[in-house]
Amino acid sequence: MTATASADETGAMKASRAAAPLSFAPAPGAAPASRMILAQAGHEVRLMLRNPEQLLLTIVIPALMMVLFSGESLIATDGPGKRIDFYTPGLFGAAVLSTAFTGLAIGTGFERRYGVLKRMGATPLPRWGLVVAKALCVLCVEAIQIALLSVIALAMGWQPHGDPLAVVLLVVLATGTFAGLGLLMAGTLRAEATLGLANFVFLLLLAGGGVIIPLSKFPSGVRPVLDALPITALTNGLRDVLQHGATLPWANVGILAAWAVAAIAAAARTFKWE
């Protein structure tokens, strides 16, 4: 800042003070919790959608994968049915993973590094309110992602089956799991380590979690391990519902619920705010 610019600003300060006296007379008080949480969630959604890296990760990559894999036979799928009916549930899973795990972990890791979490800790927004706001933010971005992917998939001839409420249940449980794991990472590791590890784990889970590569392509020895992963439980569950019309895939719901409880508990115990 040059001395001239600063002097101008100071001049502007004086002029405006003469025009509109501002009183700092105390009138303290928190806004109602619901208003604080909605404000925080909206703020976080705006920041997330403005961040080019996050947009690439959560919107562009899943949408591109949808168009590429479903249109061309790059990877042979198993069983009957159209490729798009196989890929769409898998890419819903990728979208949930990208936002609830990778995006949340990296965003929160850097917030912690920049002291944003510390600063928010001085406002009336309680910590539980900040966590609820982050959850709302993630669910809101996921809704945008799934709506966009659905439009692309429907345009490519996707024919969904099953109960939308079962999809919502699977997505919410998976979001709890991934967010817990993401916050576990963001709350304990350095921001740079979180950045690298969250992307690495994202790629591993994309490859091994039944997102784009059918699990039948893996050796039978590793199948039980892959089936127990939360991303696999999500993609298997979504396929059971959307591709095969199951009412509620209990086994996968059970796996996700167990993961969600464990991940959230671990994150709550270890998270450091500074």
Next chain:
Amino acid sequence: MTGLVKRYGAKTAVDGLNLQVETGTITAVLGPNGAGKTSTIECCEGYRKPDGGTVRVLGLDPVAEGERLRPRIGVMLQSGGIYPTVRAVEMLEHTAKLYANPLDTGALIERLGLGSAGRTPFRRLSGGQQQRLSLALAVVGRPELVFLDEPTAGLDVQARHATWELIEQLRRDGVTVVLTTHLLDEAERLADSVAIVDAGRVIAHDTPAGLAAANGTADTAIRFTAPPGLDLADLLAGLPAGLSAVEQPPGGYTVGGDITPDVLARVTAWCAAKDVMPQGLSVGRRTLEDVFLDLTGRELR
């Protein structure tokens, strides 16, 4: 707060600190780097759990009753705490939404001269603009009490004066202000009371004038600048007993004690005998800086 203790591992940052702040005043917490200023303030803000002693802020325990306390206080951290991509106005408007009766954000932005910075992401604001935004965030919720950790660090002269005016207005409007600083002129100009902290304890707490008067029998000093390295022992030998003479910084001399016209004449005569011109010679009361250096020592640490 009474007997506050805060340790980080084996290191004791705050060691039995006592401090009381009157409502509606400006209190400056002054001390060398590492004296425990920030640790003390962060115990008041509820960021740190004390290892000993009692802290009450507005009658509340900052850790156990933090949710009731936080709406009533404003906090300006020493640095950052703002996401790099967030825009200045957006951050202020968002923070305002967390409070029941926030200030008009437009007026506050005008008042702090941040109008031109409105849509600029935080990371591209100048250091001074970042500081002023941070100050705005501390006051936007109309708190009763604000904690400002080095509010003018890194500001240019104009911005510093503007910040001082704002802090003085906070007091006029009935807000209690606790600030840390290591700028002695800032403490002397703004504060109703100054607490000097060293090695985790309050070693003096009084009005700026009270501190200057109470520490040492003398409240006056002769100051001048001259080539560095004058033989002060030789100077003192020619003066009445009970006076002190120091060179701090090199070439800056202060003779403290009971300064009479006779002492002044002897000092100038001594200079004349050495063919030394005492530049900027002044006689005046001891400044807070003199007191501070007497109390905390002159060696670098």
